[in-house]
Amino acid sequence: MRYMFADAPRATLTACYWAFLLYLLLPLTLMMAMSFKDANFIAFPIGEWTLDWYVKVMQDKQFLEACLYSIMIAAAATVSATVLGTWIAMLIVAEGIRGRVVIFALACLPAVVPGMISAISLRIFVSAIDMPTGTAAIILGHTVHAVPFVVVMALTRLRTMPGNLVDAARDLGADSVVAFFRVTLPYLGPALFGGMIFCVLLSIDDFVRTFFLGGYRPTLPMLIFAKVQGGMSPEINAMATLVLVVTAAVGLYAEFMTRRARTR
Amino acid sequence: MEPVVKFDNITKSYGSHVAVQNLNLAIERGKFVTLLGPSGCGKSTSLRMLGGFETPTSGRIMLGGKDVTRVPPNKRNVNIVFQDYALFPHMSVAKNIAFGLELKGHDRQHIHRRVSELLELVQLQDYSARLPSELSGGQRQRVALMRALAPDPEVLLLDEPLSALDAKLRQQMQIELKSIQEKTGKTFIFVTHDQEEALTMSDTIVVMNKGRIEQMGDPDTLYGKPGSVFVANFIGETNLLRSTMVGTEGDVVTLDWNGITIKADQGGLAPKVGGHLYVVLRPEAIHCSAAEPTSGNRIKGKIRQRVFKGNHTSLMIEVGGGATLNALVHPSDVGQLNGEDVWVGWKPETATVIPDRHAHN
Numbered sequence: 001m002r003y004m005f006a007d008a009p010r011a012t013l014t015a016c017y018w019a020f021l022l023y024l025l026l027p028l029t030l031m032m033a034m035s036f037k038d039a040n041f042i043a044f045p046i047g048e049w050t051l052d053w054y055v056k057v058m059q060d061k062q063f064l065e066a067c068l069y070s071i072m073i074a075a076a077a078t079v080s081a082t083v084l085g086t087w088i089a090m091l092i093v094a095e096g097i098r099g100r101v102v103i104f105a106l107a108c109l110p111a112v113v114p115g116m117i118s119a120i121s122l123r124i125f126v127s128a129i130d131m132p133t134g135t136a137a138i139i140l141g142h143t144v145h146a147v148p149f150v151v152v153m154a155l156t157r158l159r160t161m162p163g164n165l166v167d168a169a170r171d172l173g174a175d176s177v178v179a180f181f182r183v184t185l186p187y188l189g190p191a192l193f194g195g196m197i198f199c200v201l202l203s204i205d206d207f208v209r210t211f212f213l214g215g216y217r218p219t220l221p222m223l224i225f226a227k228v229q230g231g232m233s234p235e236i237n238a239m240a241t242l243v244l245v246v247t248a249a250v251g252l253y254a255e256f257m258t259r260r261a262r263t264r
Numbered sequence: 265m266e267p268v269v270k271f272d273n274i275t276k277s278y279g280s281h282v283a284v285q286n287l288n289l290a291i292e293r294g295k296f297v298t299l300l301g302p303s304g305c306g307k308s309t310s311l312r313m314l315g316g317f318e319t320p321t322s323g324r325i326m327l328g329g330k331d332v333t334r335v336p337p338n339k340r341n342v343n344i345v346f347q348d349y350a351l352f353p354h355m356s357v358a359k360n361i362a363f364g365l366e367l368k369g370h371d372r373q374h375i376h377r378r379v380s381e382l383l384e385l386v387q388l389q390d391y392s393a394r395l396p397s398e399l400s401g402g403q404r405q406r407v408a409l410m411r412a413l414a415p416d417p418e419v420l421l422l423d424e425p426l427s428a429l430d431a432k433l434r435q436q437m438q439i440e441l442k443s444i445q446e447k448t449g450k451t452f453i454f455v456t457h458d459q460e461e462a463l464t465m466s467d468t469i470v471v472m473n474k475g476r477i478e479q480m481g482d483p484d485t486l487y488g489k490p491g492s493v494f495v496a497n498f499i500g501e502t503n504l505l506r507s508t509m510v511g512t513e514g515d516v517v518t519l520d521w522n523g524i525t526i527k528a529d530q531g532g533l534a535p536k537v538g539g540h541l542y543v544v545l546r547p548e549a550i551h552c553s554a555a556e557p558t559s560g561n562r563i564k565g566k567i568r569q570r571v572f573k574g575n576h577t578s579l580m581i582e583v584g585g586g587a588t589l590n591a592l593v594h595p596s597d598v599g600q601l602n603g604e605d606v607w608v609g610w611k612p613e614t615a616t617v618i619p620d621r622h623a624h625n
């Protein structure tokens with residue numbers, strides 16, 4: 001008896017874990033399963049299986065265009081967020097900077113402001129400076145949202161950097177620009193790579209900001225949203241499944257790469 | 265010959281704390297010079313000022329005849345070997361060494377040749393493609409040294425580069441460092457708080473204390489004729505006998521130490537009768553025997569402690585009045601010292617006197 005109860009907390013934990021996994025994976029599995037169903041309605045039983053929906057998606061010009069558009073926005077937002085975020089992180093660790101706590105807090109703010117509030121304020125800002133909604137505005141919004149994540153990742157790495165690496169570079173004849181590009185940046189490399197992948201995923205996934213700042217051209221989430229409003233069909237499931245598989249693969253690859261770099 | 269490095273009345277303070285005070289130091293080209301002193305005495309600060317990483321509060325630093333006081337580190341022809349090496353972790357050994365050469369704008373062929381030449385000098389030819397994380401401590405040390413030597417600096421600065429190594433490897437590296445310095449003919453400025461290290465390698469030792477130079481000279485002089493109590497205590501083991509002046513006969517002074525009359529070399533001092541002096545008596549200058557010595561200083565004492573140290577035995581000898589002396593005895597002489605009783609003797613010229621700064625004489 002005693003032994004059975006001694007194991008109870010562990011057994012409960014295990015049970016909770018499996019319940020969580022089920023809760024997490026069941027909807028996704030259902031969604032994927034339905035994308036292979038050879039009928040127009042999303043319901044059981046599945047009956048016939050088919051790949052037709054995927055063929056249809058791949059031939060869907062709207063979908064392909066939305067994909068391209070999303071990727072372009074993600075790329076632009078990621079590049080600008082990485083540059084800005086790294087810059088801010090360098091500023092925070094620089095010698096003789098006053099108010100680094102304030103700089104850090106401000107840089108992190110966009111990550112904690114609710115998406116809705118952030119979206120509305122960005123919209124107001126954009127119209128206040130007479131910037132048209134559309135591509136540029138979306139990139140701006142996504143950049144602001146992504147900067148805090150880059151700052152935090154870059155800072156974490158910078159804090160583990162031996163202080164005299166830059167001294168050594170300068171000692172050997174590098175000015176501060178060369179020292180940054182040849183020593184600091186490569187040292188930050190793995191952290192920045194992880195941060196960039198995260199920015200891409202954040203941007204591709206973003207709906208609220210895009211919705212408020214967007215023009216007529218739909219990004220991927222906006223397209224899916226529009227299609228869902230027009231009625232569910234297994235085609236949407238196929239689309240969603242494709243997005244899921246690609247983003248998961250990218251995320252896992254990034255994790256694998258940063259882990260490998262860290263163990264070196 | 266014009267000195268390659270000159271500290272001209274350099275003072276460096278951090279707020280109200282003075283790290284280096286009125287430092288005047290000229291260093292000759294091609295010498296192995298060591299800055300030696302206890303922790304916090306301003307050795308690293310002096311070195312960093314020469315490297316360009318700190319700006320002196322006042323004074324001038326001359327390098328090769330030019331005033332470099334306000335020249336940034338990347339424009340100075342000196343290189344540092346850092347205590348923890350500071351090798352670039354993402355670059356191979358060869359890339360690390362090539363770094364300074366590339367920035368000097370040398371062509372590829374020249375860089376390649378110089379890198380292999382330097383790797384050969386420390387027998388690391390087979391390691392050129394490795395990352396620093398794949399090297400042992402001693403190998404990293406050598407790479408750091410070669411990286412700093414590669415751009416052919418006028419002066420090489422080393423800030424306690426051996427302190428991260430274990431005792432055995434440290435001794436080996438001391439010898440290697442010295443031989444590299446001799447082979448390359450470069451001026452080395454080496455910082456350490458280890459007096460043994462300083463004695464082993466240096467042409468000149470600069471003993472620092474509380475931001476000032478206490479004494480400067482070659483190892484023999486510093487060991488044999490320390491100029492102050494601080495130096496005598498800091499370098500090597502020593503017996504310091506606080507004595508009162510009794511009289512002078514030529515170069516030899518007669519002193520009274522706890523009621524015992526001893527003679528010592530006058531050492532350039534001209535003390536007054538009745539003044540106080542310290543006699544510096546190194547443990548190995550003392551000769552212990554069972555029979556009374558026929559000449560020189562001799563005192564009868566009792567052996568209170570024997571410590572066997574392998575190639576010698578260290579004795580603590582009580583000589584009356586509660587005073588004790590430390591003596592080193594060769595294994596072949598220990599045999600005759602069976603009982604407690606012993607005769608302690610030393611030649612007057614092997615002991616030197618230094619003034620007692622705290623007394624008015």
Ligand SMILES: Nc1ncnc2c1ncn2[C@@H]1O[C@H](COP(=O)(O)OP(=O)(O)OP(=O)(O)O)[C@@H](O)[C@H]1O
Pocket residue numbers: 278281282283301302303304305306307308309310457
């Ligand atoms: N950046 C700084 N700010 C304030 N005080 C400093 C700074 N750098 C050094 N000091 C002080 O200056 C004094 C000399 O420091 P320094 O690093 O030159 O000592 P050191 O002789 O190299 O000692 P160690 O053998 O421990 O390395 C110390 O009292 C130290 O506390």
Ligand SMILES: [Mg+2]
Pocket residue numbers: 307308309
């Ligand atoms: Mg130091």
